[in-house]
Amino acid sequence: DVKVTQSSRYLVKRTGEKVFLECVQDMDHENMFWYRQDPGLGLRLIYFSYDVKMKEKGDIPEGYSVSREKKERFSLILESASTNQTSMYLCASSGHPGTMKETQYFGPGTRLLVL
Amino acid sequence: ELKVEQNPLFLSMQEGKNYTIYCNYSTTSDRLYWYRQDPGKSLESLFVLLSNGAVKQEGRLMASLDTKARLSTLHITAAVHDLSATYFCAVDSGSARQLTFGSGTQLTVLP
Numbered sequence: 001d002v003k004v005t006q007s008s009r010y011l012v013k014r015t016g017e018k019v020f021l022e023c024v025q026d027m028d029h030e031n032m033f034w035y036r037q038d039p040g041l042g043l044r045l046i047y048f049s050y051d052v053k054m055k056e057k058g059d060i061p062e063g064y065s066v067s068r069e070k071k072e073r074f075s076l077i078l079e080s081a082s083t084n085q086t087s088m089y090l091c092a093s094s095g096h097p098g099t100m101k102e103t104q105y106f107g108p109g110t111r112l113l114v115l
Numbered sequence: 116e117l118k119v120e121q122n123p124l125f126l127s128m129q130e131g132k133n134y135t136i137y138c139n140y141s142t143t144s145d146r147l148y149w150y151r152q153d154p155g156k157s158l159e160s161l162f163v164l165l166s167n168g169a170v171k172q173e174g175r176l177m178a179s180l181d182t183k184a185r186l187s188t189l190h191i192t193a194a195v196h197d198l199s200a201t202y203f204c205a206v207d208s209g210s211a212r213q214l215t216f217g218s219g220t221q222l223t224v225l226p
Contacts, residue, residue: 033213042203043158043216058213090157103148104205104214106158 003027004107006091011112019078021110023091031094032074033104034058034066036087043090049074081114088112117142117208121217128194129225136220138187138204146207147187148214149178151200158203162189194224 007022023032031050035043035058045058047066055066063085067075074093078085088111092104118141128134138147146165150158162171164180164187171178175198177190187204201221205214 035216040218042218043205045213045215048213056213059215092158102146103160103163105160106150108157 004091004093004105006089006107006110008110009108011110013078013081013112013114015082015114017078017081017114019081019112019114021076021078021089021091021112023074023076023093023107024072025074025093025105026072027093027095027105028071029093029095029105030071031104032068033092033094034064034074034076035090035092036060037090037109038087046076081112083114086112086114117144117206117215119204119206119215119217121202121204121220123220124218125221125223127223127225128191130195131193133193134191136189136191136202136204136222138189138217140185140187140206140215142208143182143185144206144208145182147180148205148207149187149189150203150205152203152219153200161202191222196224196226198222199224 004025033048034046037043044060049055049068065077088109090109091107094104120139149161152158162178167182169180175192180187201219203219205216208215
C-alpha cells in the first residue's frame, strides 16, 4: 500500500517567516511533486523532482524552493511566507513511467495559513 | 501550454439518476487520470486511461478516453449519496509525468 505522509496537517505562520513542509513516501518512487490547491483553481504544480538532488520548476514556482536530499523525502520551502501563500499544499509521488507505479499518489495535505 | 477544462464545475443530481462529467484538454497526451477528493481529504486515484478508446469501470463510475477528440468522460450510473465528492481529471503533460489538473467538478447527490 502506497503511503505518502506530510509533516503537518495544519500550520499557522506569520508573514516573513521561513516555512518548511516535509513529504515522505515509502514506495521507492522516483518522482515527487508539490502542488497547491485553491478554490476554483484546481491543483497547480509548484515544483517536481525526478531524482535525488534534481528539481524542476512547475507552473507557479515563484516564492518557493525545494530540496530532495534523499529519494524518499521532498521538502517545500517558503523562504519568506506571504499571505498569498495561504493555501492547501499537497505532495504526491509516482514511479517510473510505463510501470504500474506511474499513477501519482497524494499525501493528506497541509493547510497553511499565513497571517 | 496544456489547458484542461472540466464541465460542469458544479453538479447536483438526484439519487438513481445518470450523468456525465466532461474533461477536454488542449494538446496531445496519451495518459489521462481521474481522481476523487472528499471534503477536507486528499486525492484518491480512480482511473488511469492509457490509450485511445480506453474504457474503465469501477462500480457506478465509468471513464473513457478519446485522444483524437482530446476528451475524456466520467459517467455516473444510478448515483448514490456516497458518490458526493469533487472529481478531477488530470492530463500527463511532460516526460517526468507531471500532471495538469482540471478545476474539478463538485458533485452533490441528493436523496
